[in-house]
Amino acid sequence: xxxxxxNHAPDAELGRDRRDVPISRPAxxxxxxxxxxxxxxxxxxxxxxxxxxxRTACADCxxxxxxxCAALDPDELNALEALSHPxxxxxxSTLFSQDETAESVFNVTExxxxxxxxxxxxxxxxxxxxxxGDFLGLALMDRFGVSAEAVGDVTVCRFPRKAFAAYxxxxxxxxRRLHEFAGHELSLAQEQMVLLGRRSAExxxxxxxxxxxxxxxxxxxxxxxxxxxxxRQDIADFLGLxxxxxxxxxxxxxxxxxxxxxxxxxRLLRPEQLESIAAR
Amino acid sequence: xxxxxxNHAPDAELGRDRRDVPISRPAxxxxxxxxxxxxxxxxxxxxxxxxxxxRTACADCxxxxxxxCAALDPDELNALEALSHPxxxxxxSTLFSQDETAESVFNVTExxxxxxxxxxxxxxxxxxxxxxGDFLGLALMDRFGVSAEAVGDVTVCRFPRKAFAAYxxxxxxxxRRLHEFAGHELSLAQEQMVLLGRRSAExxxxxxxxxxxxxxxxxxxxxxxxxxxxxRQDIADFLGLxxxxxxxxxxxxxxxxxxxxxxxxxRLLRPEQLESIAAR
DNA sequence: CGGCCCACTTGACGCAAATCAATGTAGCAG
DNA sequence: CTGCTACATTGATTTGCGTCAAGTGGGCCG
Numbered sequence: 001x002x003x004x005x006x007n008h009a010p011d012a013e014l015g016r017d018r019r020d021v022p023i024s025r026p027a028x029x030x031x032x033x034x035x036x037x038x039x040x041x042x043x044x045x046x047x048x049x050x051x052x053x054x055r056t057a058c059a060d061c062x063x064x065x066x067x068x069c070a071a072l073d074p075d076e077l078n079a080l081e082a083l084s085h086p087x088x089x090x091x092x093s094t095l096f097s098q099d100e101t102a103e104s105v106f107n108v109t110e111x112x113x114x115x116x117x118x119x120x121x122x123x124x125x126x127x128x129x130x131x132x133g134d135f136l137g138l139a140l141m142d143r144f145g146v147s148a149e150a151v152g153d154v155t156v157c158r159f160p161r162k163a164f165a166a167y168x169x170x171x172x173x174x175x176r177r178l179h180e181f182a183g184h185e186l187s188l189a190q191e192q193m194v195l196l197g198r199r200s201a202e203x204x205x206x207x208x209x210x211x212x213x214x215x216x217x218x219x220x221x222x223x224x225x226x227x228x229x230x231x232r233q234d235i236a237d238f239l240g241l242x243x244x245x246x247x248x249x250x251x252x253x254x255x256x257x258x259x260x261x262x263x264x265x266x267r268l269l270r271p272e273q274l275e276s277i278a279a280r
Numbered sequence: 281x282x283x284x285x286x287n288h289a290p291d292a293e294l295g296r297d298r299r300d301v302p303i304s305r306p307a308x309x310x311x312x313x314x315x316x317x318x319x320x321x322x323x324x325x326x327x328x329x330x331x332x333x334x335r336t337a338c339a340d341c342x343x344x345x346x347x348x349c350a351a352l353d354p355d356e357l358n359a360l361e362a363l364s365h366p367x368x369x370x371x372x373s374t375l376f377s378q379d380e381t382a383e384s385v386f387n388v389t390e391x392x393x394x395x396x397x398x399x400x401x402x403x404x405x406x407x408x409x410x411x412x413g414d415f416l417g418l419a420l421m422d423r424f425g426v427s428a429e430a431v432g433d434v435t436v437c438r439f440p441r442k443a444f445a446a447y448x449x450x451x452x453x454x455x456r457r458l459h460e461f462a463g464h465e466l467s468l469a470q471e472q473m474v475l476l477g478r479r480s481a482e483x484x485x486x487x488x489x490x491x492x493x494x495x496x497x498x499x500x501x502x503x504x505x506x507x508x509x510x511x512r513q514d515i516a517d518f519l520g521l522x523x524x525x526x527x528x529x530x531x532x533x534x535x536x537x538x539x540x541x542x543x544x545x546x547r548l549l550r551p552e553q554l555e556s557i558a559a560r
Numbered sequence: 561c562g563g564c565c566c567a568c569t570t571g572a573c574g575c576a577a578a579t580c581a582a583t584g585t586a587g588c589a590g
Numbered sequence: 591c592t593g594c595t596a597c598a599t600t601g602a603t604t605t606g607c608g609t610c611a612a613g614t615g616g617g618c619c620g
Contacts, residue, residue: 117474119559125474139463145470172452179455182462183419189469190425194397194405196476197520201607232568240477242608247569263616279399481577512598525577527599543586 057081063109066133066219071177080174083167085158095136095148095156102144104158105137111154112229115146116237126238128188129212129230133219138182140165152229196240199279204239205249206277209259209266225267337361338437343389346413346499351457360454363447365438375416375428375436382424384438385417391434392509395426396517406518408468409492409510413499418462420445432509476520479559484519485529486557489539489546505547 058081064070072080086109089095095106098117113130127146130136136148140161168175191211195204213226228235236243250266253259258274260267268274338361344350352360366389369375375386378397393410407426410416416428420441448455471491475484493506508515516523530546533539538554540547548554 117470119474119478121559123478125477127470127473139466140459141463141467145467169452169456172449172455175452175455175459176449179420179459179462182459182466183421186419186462186466186469187421187425189466189473190397190407193407193469193472193476194399196473197405197517198399198403237477243568244570244609245607248607251569279401511596522578523598524579524600528577531599 058084061109063107063133063219067107067109068135068174068177068181069107071174072171076171076174080159080167083159083163087156087158089150089154089156091150091152093150095150095154096144097147098145099143102137102140102142102161105140105161105164106135106148106159107157108132108134108136109155109157112151113148113154114151114230114234114238115148117146124237125240126234127192128185129234129238131215131219135178135181137161138178138185140168151234201239201241201245201249202252202277203279204241205235205246205253206258206274207280208235208239209268210271210274210278213268213271224269224271225262225265227265229264338364341389343387343413343499347387347389348415348454348457348461349387351454352451356451356454360439360447363439363443365440367436367438369430369434369436371430371432373430375430375434376424378425378427379423382417382420382422382441385420385441385444386415386428386439387437388412388414388416389435389437392431393428393434394431394510394514394518395428397426404517405520406514407472408465409514409518411495411499415458415461417441418458418465420448431514481519481521481525481529482532482557483559484521485515485526485533486538486554487560488515488519489548490551490554490558493548493551504549504551505542505545507545509544 058064058069058077059074061067061069064077069077069080084107085104089111095113096102096104108130110132113134113136114126115128115130115136116124116126118124129151130148136156137144139145168178195207199207209226212228213223216223216226230238232243232246236246239246241249250259250261253274254261258268258270258277260269338344338349338357339354341347341349344357349357349360364387365384369391375393376382376384388410390412393414393416394406395408395410395416396404396406398404409431410428416436417424419425448458475487479487489506492508493503496503496506510518512523512526516526519526521529530539530541533554534541538548538550538557540549
């Protein structure tokens, strides 16, 4: 049963948060140098420790087992919860910016965050996409080394960095868990260096799709239909390519029936073919 | 006083370990796919915990203050020393290989180590050069994610991974220190992603020289004359370029009197010019 | 409904870096 | 000294991807 080449597949649950939260358009031009915008955070007004309207207990947290919190027993979870500020960020809003003092660290619970660095002339390199369960501010350093923006709407557990670090000092196994996350992150970064330094455009795109699928599978979202909530420009800036090259490459993969391009996503028709292109 | 364009400057203390330790030549062809060679380690025969012939005490360690060991008090230092196996590796020998079970972790005390990943077809990406004070095996994972080879002769403190991890469990502040190192490493990796994804050949070379100088300065080797013990191929594989492009770029920088190419190194004639080319 | 905007795609062309090919040079063995 | 080997430089040519520019289609607003 051969699949026909259509542009719109009847796939549910895809959806780039593009129309909602029409927050200042210029933000989308972030590819240019300014990056100075700090879109108002969609977060609760009082930012004290009990910003808990509609609060969901950590015990019910959908990403707990994939996050650093899996290292904690119920009592410890409560203690950490006391420090946490569940916070929402609207699509395209800024969680934090490069070089800014790190007041908070974050546990992503929903949505996707792009992490990037800008060169003075505006060139942008996305160094990663954070998914639910991922931790932002791993290094616990005084200042952030990268900027972070919500791709679509995002919810996080935000922790004041100092309080979090202090708690960490009392819970070595939590630090251990954090360190494991750092090791994993480093490993992804090294894979990405191979991609950026030594792979062709087609290999980059294939590799990107395959590894995004793997990451989603690890957090329980197994599917051959991959949601791509980020823009083509984001993908290009992640893969060290231009938007045109990404577009052409995806078109070619689609023409060869390896993938099927759908609105805000891609269906992997022949995943094994993609893996072999990715060359790993 | 203009500097003349000479090929050999009267600079001391440079020196690629090329002639010494003529260990199996085929190793130099490591750029091709085989990578299967495991050159016999130049390490002490009995590998028990007291492989201490000619052992230098940690207290005298030249890199202690730059390594993870700076987090330890004298007693702790002794305890860790009891686990350590000071080991030498000859030029071009392998410390460990990608995907191999991680039996040991390492603290580099002397020399330079290249860390790299290979694609199945032999393409190589060097993900970093480890210097004295750097720690190898940070992630403490079961298997190494990269391969490590001595560039010139190298000395390390080697620790059995499990014993090290066990000791770590009793010393949270050491884990904290290790985590700081991981954060630093991650930060370097992200910088490198920007380099590989978004910088031109000239910017890459300039950036490489500037940041190597900074790293050396941080461990006390401040100098405008930079030793480059690694080959041009290594530099190319680190910068995501070909050897020819690296060579041409260095020649151009030299022609413009920004650097002076000397055997096994480079003198930075106009560091500020390099920094502005690096565009940071 | 019509027009605008924006994200994306597609095509034509140009260029930076890769590839292919000599040539130069230092270290070492005989 | 001579030849050999490995590394590095330099030149000629090709090419993959970037740049520039035009075209498409969906969403949204007046």
